[in-house]
Amino acid sequence: MILPKIKVLHSHGSQYIPDLCRVELTEEFRGRPILTQSGSHAVLEAAAQRCPTGALSTTPFALDLGRCMFCGECARIAPDSIRFTNDYRLGSPTRQGLVVHAGDTHIAFPTAAVRPELPHLFAHSLHLREVCAGGEGSVEMELNATGNVNFDFGRFGVSFTASPRHADGVVISGAITEQMSEPLAICYDAVPDPKLLIACGTEACSGGLFAESRAINRTFFDNHTPDLWLPGTPTHPMTFIDGVMTLLGLKTRK
Amino acid sequence: MNYTTTHNTASAVRLCDIPTVTYAEFYEDLAAKLSDERYHIAHYFALMEEQSRLRFYCLLLDDHTAEVLITSFTMDYYAENALPSLTALHPQVHPFEREMSERYGVCFGKMPWAKPLRYPFDRINRSQTIDNYPFYAMTGEALHEVNVGPIHAGIIEPGAFRFVCNGENVLHLEIALGYQHRGVESLFTTTDNRLRQLLLAESIAGDSTIAHATAFTEAIEKLTHRTAQFDTERSIALELERMAMGIADTGALCMDVGYQLGQVACEALRTMTINTTQAWCGNRFGKGLIRPAGTNHPLTPQKAVMISHNVAEICGRYCEVCDDVRNAPTLLARFEQCGIVMHEQMAQIGGVGQAARASGMQRDLRTSHPWGTYQHIHHTPITETDGDVMARLKMRFTEVQTSAAWIAQLLDNFTPTEPSSPDYTTPLAASSLAFGLVEGWRGETCHVVVTNSTGAIATCKIKDPSLHNWSALALAVRGEGISDFPICNKSFNLSYCGHDL
Numbered sequence: 001m002i003l004p005k006i007k008v009l010h011s012h013g014s015q016y017i018p019d020l021c022r023v024e025l026t027e028e029f030r031g032r033p034i035l036t037q038s039g040s041h042a043v044l045e046a047a048a049q050r051c052p053t054g055a056l057s058t059t060p061f062a063l064d065l066g067r068c069m070f071c072g073e074c075a076r077i078a079p080d081s082i083r084f085t086n087d088y089r090l091g092s093p094t095r096q097g098l099v100v101h102a103g104d105t106h107i108a109f110p111t112a113a114v115r116p117e118l119p120h121l122f123a124h125s126l127h128l129r130e131v132c133a134g135g136e137g138s139v140e141m142e143l144n145a146t147g148n149v150n151f152d153f154g155r156f157g158v159s160f161t162a163s164p165r166h167a168d169g170v171v172i173s174g175a176i177t178e179q180m181s182e183p184l185a186i187c188y189d190a191v192p193d194p195k196l197l198i199a200c201g202t203e204a205c206s207g208g209l210f211a212e213s214r215a216i217n218r219t220f221f222d223n224h225t226p227d228l229w230l231p232g233t234p235t236h237p238m239t240f241i242d243g244v245m246t247l248l249g250l251k252t253r254k
Numbered sequence: 255m256n257y258t259t260t261h262n263t264a265s266a267v268r269l270c271d272i273p274t275v276t277y278a279e280f281y282e283d284l285a286a287k288l289s290d291e292r293y294h295i296a297h298y299f300a301l302m303e304e305q306s307r308l309r310f311y312c313l314l315l316d317d318h319t320a321e322v323l324i325t326s327f328t329m330d331y332y333a334e335n336a337l338p339s340l341t342a343l344h345p346q347v348h349p350f351e352r353e354m355s356e357r358y359g360v361c362f363g364k365m366p367w368a369k370p371l372r373y374p375f376d377r378i379n380r381s382q383t384i385d386n387y388p389f390y391a392m393t394g395e396a397l398h399e400v401n402v403g404p405i406h407a408g409i410i411e412p413g414a415f416r417f418v419c420n421g422e423n424v425l426h427l428e429i430a431l432g433y434q435h436r437g438v439e440s441l442f443t444t445t446d447n448r449l450r451q452l453l454l455a456e457s458i459a460g461d462s463t464i465a466h467a468t469a470f471t472e473a474i475e476k477l478t479h480r481t482a483q484f485d486t487e488r489s490i491a492l493e494l495e496r497m498a499m500g501i502a503d504t505g506a507l508c509m510d511v512g513y514q515l516g517q518v519a520c521e522a523l524r525t526m527t528i529n530t531t532q533a534w535c536g537n538r539f540g541k542g543l544i545r546p547a548g549t550n551h552p553l554t555p556q557k558a559v560m561i562s563h564n565v566a567e568i569c570g571r572y573c574e575v576c577d578d579v580r581n582a583p584t585l586l587a588r589f590e591q592c593g594i595v596m597h598e599q600m601a602q603i604g605g606v607g608q609a610a611r612a613s614g615m616q617r618d619l620r621t622s623h624p625w626g627t628y629q630h631i632h633h634t635p636i637t638e639t640d641g642d643v644m645a646r647l648k649m650r651f652t653e654v655q656t657s658a659a660w661i662a663q664l665l666d667n668f669t670p671t672e673p674s675s676p677d678y679t680t681p682l683a684a685s686s687l688a689f690g691l692v693e694g695w696r697g698e699t700c701h702v703v704v705t706n707s708t709g710a711i712a713t714c715k716i717k718d719p720s721l722h723n724w725s726a727l728a729l730a731v732r733g734e735g736i737s738d739f740p741i742c743n744k745s746f747n748l749s750y751c752g753h754d755l
Contacts, residue, residue: 004578008519011571015522026529028536028551050678052450069453071542076550076675130409134436136751138460138539140409141502149518150525162407179373179384179433180412183404209454212444215375215437233541234460 015149025086030070032087037102039080047074065231066098066205091230091243109246109253119249125157129167133184134174138234139201146237169196175203175210181217199226201235257323262623266476266688272326288344291601292317296700298350299715306331317622336363346604372754373432387430389416404433411750422735427728434754442714448678456541459752464495465694467544469701472690477682480547485626487553493657496695498527500654510740511588519575530564545676552673562665569658576651589644593730593742603725607697608649613641619693646745684709718752
């Protein structure tokens with residue numbers, strides 16, 4: 001009975017990522033896009049027409065990652081103007097910060113936009129309550145993965161907890177369905193102050209494909225502003241880890 | 255009775271070629287056919303036509319002949335007569351009848367358990383809300399109720415579970431869903447942007463991205479008269495998805511009984527599997543991979559080697575985990591004889607996928623209604639007989655290994671397809687019906703696309719395997735200790751958003 005376990009343990013070896021700040025994703029990964037003010041305007045218009053969520057605008061030329069589905073079609077139509085890189089550092093402390101303009105070389109993370117008490121309060125221990133409000137499961141699985149044997153975000157004292165009473169903040173995934181709008185508000189209210197709020201995934205940031213759906217109720221954001229916006233379909237675990245670490249001052253961007 | 259007979263690889267059916275029968279004929283024929291396990295309903299839905307008439311379409315699958323039988327009947331939207339319900343005879347009809355009565359107010363006479371299904375925003379009775387879901391109640395001094403949800407303890411989707419317990423024993427579980435309703439089906443009809451429709455299909459259930467995207471794409475290709483050229487790639491992607499989720503579920507079951515070694519070993523293996531998908535198409539869940547009549551991510555020889563190498567290693571290591579679990583009495587004590595769903599029950603509720611096969615049913619679309627590559631590889635359904643948590647876990651063991659073997663075989667004989675760009679613009683055949691039937695990792699995934707006279711999508715009806723299998727979970731926990739609910743739940747691992755749409 002012990003032999004099979006030894007075999008599993010032996011094959012498993014060591015799986016954790018030694019340095020979470022040095023991770024590079026595969027070239028294929030579609031992360032932060034680079035926009036260049038070149039190429040034909042008509043081609044760009046065609047790309048904007050095809051965009052499933054209206055994330056791409058031509059005048060001014062900008063791509064809103066808060067609405068982007070990262071399907072990459074615009075970059076195929078207008079390769080001279082748009083290119084997706086494998087940079088997963090997509091988090092921003094403001095919603096406006098998710099809009100990428102021509103010439104941008106990174107997603108800005110101005111510390112002035114971060115509530116000053118957050119690093120002081122949560123840099124050594126952060127327990128989060130996740131609320132899925134219309135997420136289709138992929139963002140949720142990626143958030144689970146942040147604590148798994150590979151990413152092990154728990155090494156920085158960041159983990160997820162079951163009770164909102166034990167939590168320091170709420171992570172929202174999904175476009176916020178009508179039927180989940182009230183449970184979400186109740187859960188958020190149950191988290192004691194001081195607390196932080198994270199919108200995780202393109203659907204949480206803007207509603208994504210469901211922004212226009214009548215089954216969605218996003219009034220929660222009328223009264224509550226996230227401290228961190230994380231785009232992605234789904235948000236890659238490294239995007240989450242990088243975003244939270246930057247928010248808490250554990251790393252700086254550029 | 256009158257049916258249009260087609261099969262999973264045939265082209266779209268013109269609506270005028272679908273016979274219209276009377277409800278009495280429909281009722282009589284279905285009542286007889288569904289008594290035989292070889293038949294089950296793939297989809298049954300109503301669609302509003304001109305002049306306030308509802309046309310009801312039913313797609314019936316015959317597992318012996320690979321046929322898909324399609325028929326329809328109509329009814330005046332304002333008619334007040336009740337249609338005799340089929341649910342009492344065949345519980346598998348239940349979710350369909352619930353959906354039609356909730357959406358259009360169709361009255362099914364003597365339907366047992368006549369409750370809303372998912373509280374869609376366009377339901378007929380807006381005063382019915384999910385907050386006042388009519389849970390079944392039992393009274394008695396010894397009994398108590400336990401409510402779980404809609405928000406659960408872990409990072410998972412919301413849904414409300416109401417247990418009626420006698421002490422620790424569950425007498426009854428009722429599951430109220432609808433919290434995840436996003437209006438997916440209606441969004442297919444409000445846009446003519448094919449890419450947007452495809453991304454919607456990819457977003458129906460995150461863990462079944464490939465299955466749903468393939469089902470929708472197959473339907474679209476039938477409506478555009480394009481033959482798929484990427485069958486092998488799609489099968490490889492689908493089997494990778496099956497491997498990833500089989501491994502994830504094995505790890506989750508180990509976690510729920512506190513077996514950390516099994517959990518972390520599976521976490522690492524799942525990471526490796528989805529990273530393989532990511533190295534192929536840039537997304538760990540395969541978003542962006544399945545596109546109509548083309549692909550943006552051709553399977554190059556280098557990528558084929560990478561996949562082949564990774565799959566072999568994953569499978570080898572996963573087999574060691576399976577071996578370990580099979581030899582651990584402490585784990586078997588939890589998994590065996592727990593959460594049993596009998597074959598007969600599964601057949602009645604119309605269970606699909608690996609959960610149904612764990613109860614001894616032979617139901618697998620890869621065998622019964624093969625499409626694409628599955629027409630050539632002759633998959634034999636993998637079954638277990640016990641119908642308990644262990645049987646569903648053993649299904650994962652075998653399915654993961656079989657998928658790995660299929661991937662290896664498909665890659666061995668793989669010749670790269672000439673790359674071609676996806677087709678987002680070819681007009682759809684007007685006034686037609688096309689379906690995509692795909693055996694995803696969770697089970698039968700069905701998309702039915704109906705177009706109107708201008709070729710726009712009039713409706714896209716989606717059936718996720720979870721629709722029927724949620725009933726199986728409710729049956730599984732009857733008589734079990736409530737503390738066994740988590741492992742029963744994980745052993746099914748059903749989708750909330752796939753059900754709620």
